[in-house]
Amino acid sequence: MSNAKKMLKELITSNLYTRYSNILSLSDIPLFLIDINGDILFEFIPSPNFCTRICQENVDQVCHDYKCRLNADSDNRFVCKYGLENILLPIIVNDETIGYLAGLQVYLKENEYKRYMIDIQSFNEDKFSKLEHVAKSISSLKTVESNKIKVHEQLCGQITKDISIDLSQRVNNSYxxxxxxxxxxxxxxxxxxxxxxxxxxxxxxxxxxxxxxxxxxxxxxxxxxxxxxxxxxxxxxxxxxxxxxxYQLHTIGAEIDNIEKYLYIQKVRFKNRLEYEIDVPESLKFYRIPNMVIQPILENAIIHGITPKRDGGKIRICAQKNGNEIIISIIDNGNGFSKDVLQKIQHSENKSGLGFKSTDKRLKQQYGNQYGLKIVKSDYSGSTVAIIIPTKPIER
Known part of the structure; x- marks a missing residue:
């Protein structure tokens, strides 16, 4: 199937992570999507540093233990040369394997001793400037019980089956x-x-x-x-x-209190992959703003900036008074908006415009066309979106 990789990439761009986020929230064990050549196309849950930085010759490809099992009639579960449990589930469309769902990369409790048998000195110091980094990455490998691995395998099996059915329907034009x-x-x-x-x-x-x-x-x-x-x-x-x-307008202070609750929920979900900071002066918290204008911008930052990054990232919300304006900035150090997302944000007139267009419209209706949302920056170092409102008198 010559367009297999294209099909998988199209699948990835169709909000793949969001589709399975509820299932993936049940596990924190690595899971990623690869093609039949071993190229890593998408990471649902990032792999440990030992696998990505030590074992893999190329950060964008799986290690040799995986590669030798691709396109082969082998078990879905295997143990690598360092004793880590792994899975390799084929994605089959019309009786042909077009990719794999892979992951685990953890120790079973009964095999944890194998981590202490890894010869750190055998690693090439030319490639690894400090061998203590290798030792640290080995010590950070997870050890889990067999029942947790079984649950993870069941989740992966369901996702693999769902992806296979979805792609089969596209190929066969049955729906x-x-x-x-x-x-x-x-x-x-x-x-x-x-x-x-x-x-x-x-x-x-x-x-x-x-x-x-x-x-x-x-x-x-x-x-x-x-x-x-x-x-x-x-x-x-x-x-x-x-x-x-x-009330049409709420105080900025109330909006920030609400945002803190939203961020708490996201922090529980993403754990150490999400850090945040809120810096809004008390003197600005009494000004009024339409409710729920920060949240959709924040959600975009998490979905399009933080989620795709292997190690997550940080979001900062800050506010300042600039003459007759108040500028509330949502700043992330993610990967920035893709061209497709930017186009949707800037030009979409419907309600699927990622919440950006409708929020901008609400602000302009309230304050005038010179106010609203502005994308200050969006590149590989992150994105900054500003909410600009006037310093109107406080309503009592």
């Missing part, structure tokens, strides 16, 4: 991908219109939703699931804030 996306888009747009109009089911009885969330949170407390309890309370506060419609 036009364009038609499917068009139907999904139409359904989502109708739902968004309904939610924007009246917040439908939530407005009918919001107390029911919040009481239910609080009930679940109390159950989590009694089961000693304190992180889950805190996440539920944060979600409840986020929803409550989004439903507050008695």
């Amino acid at each position: 036009s991908d364009v038609e499917r996306l068009s139907i999904e888009k139409e359904i989502l747009e109708k739902k968004i219109i309904d939610l924007e109009a009246k917040n439908m089911s939530l407005v009918v009885n919001p107390h029911f939703l919040f009481n239910t969330l609080n009930c679940i949170a109390r159950i989590a407390y009694f089961e000693n699931s304190h992180t889950t309890e805190e996440l539920i309370y944060c979600l409840s506060d986020l929803l409550r804030y989004n439903l507050r419609q008695e």
Whole structure:
């Protein structure tokens, strides 16, 4: 299948990580997508440094232990020469393997002793300037129990099966991908219109939703699931804030409090792959701003800037007064927006414009065309998006 790699790359650009984010949140064990030549096309969960910097000759290709098993009739599970457990699940379309889902790269508890048998001195010092870096990368390798590996294998098997079916449907034209996306888009747009109009089911009885969330949170407390309890309370506060419609404008301070809850939820999800800093002077927190204008910009920074990076990154939110304007900046050190994403952000007039266009429109309607959103910078060193509003008198 000559266009196999192209098919996989098209799959990656169709929000591949977002599609499986809920499943992937159940595991923190490495998982990545490769083609039949061993080129790493996409990382769902990054590989350990030992594998990427020590074992792999090329950072964009899998190691020799993987390569020798590609296009071969071998088991889906194997142990590499350093004792690490690995999986290699074929993605099959029309009885032909076009790629693989691979990963694990962890020790079973009973095999953990093999890490101490690795001869550090055997590594070429010309390639590794300090052998203590090799030792450190070995010590950071994970050891997990067999039942956790089984769960991860089941998740990977489900993702592999889903990808194979998706690609088979595209190849066979049994269900036009364009038609499917068009139907999904139409359904989502109708739902968004309904939610924007009246917040439908939530407005009918919001107390029911919040009481239910609080009930679940109390159950989590009694089961000693304190992180889950805190996440539920944060979600409840986020929803409550989004439903507050008695005022057109909220204070910047209230918006920042809401953003801190959103970032807390994302921090639990991404762990040490996400760092953030908020620097908003107290003197600016009493100015008013439409609610939920920072969150969609922040979400774009996480999805398009931080998520694709192997080691994650940092987001900074800061604000300053510049003459008769207040400038709130959302800064990330990610990979920057791709050309396709930038085009959608800057030119899309529909509600799929990544939340950017609609947010910019809200600000312009409120304050005038000279205000709104501005992409200050977007390149491989990161992105900066500014929210510009006037210093209007505080409403009492």
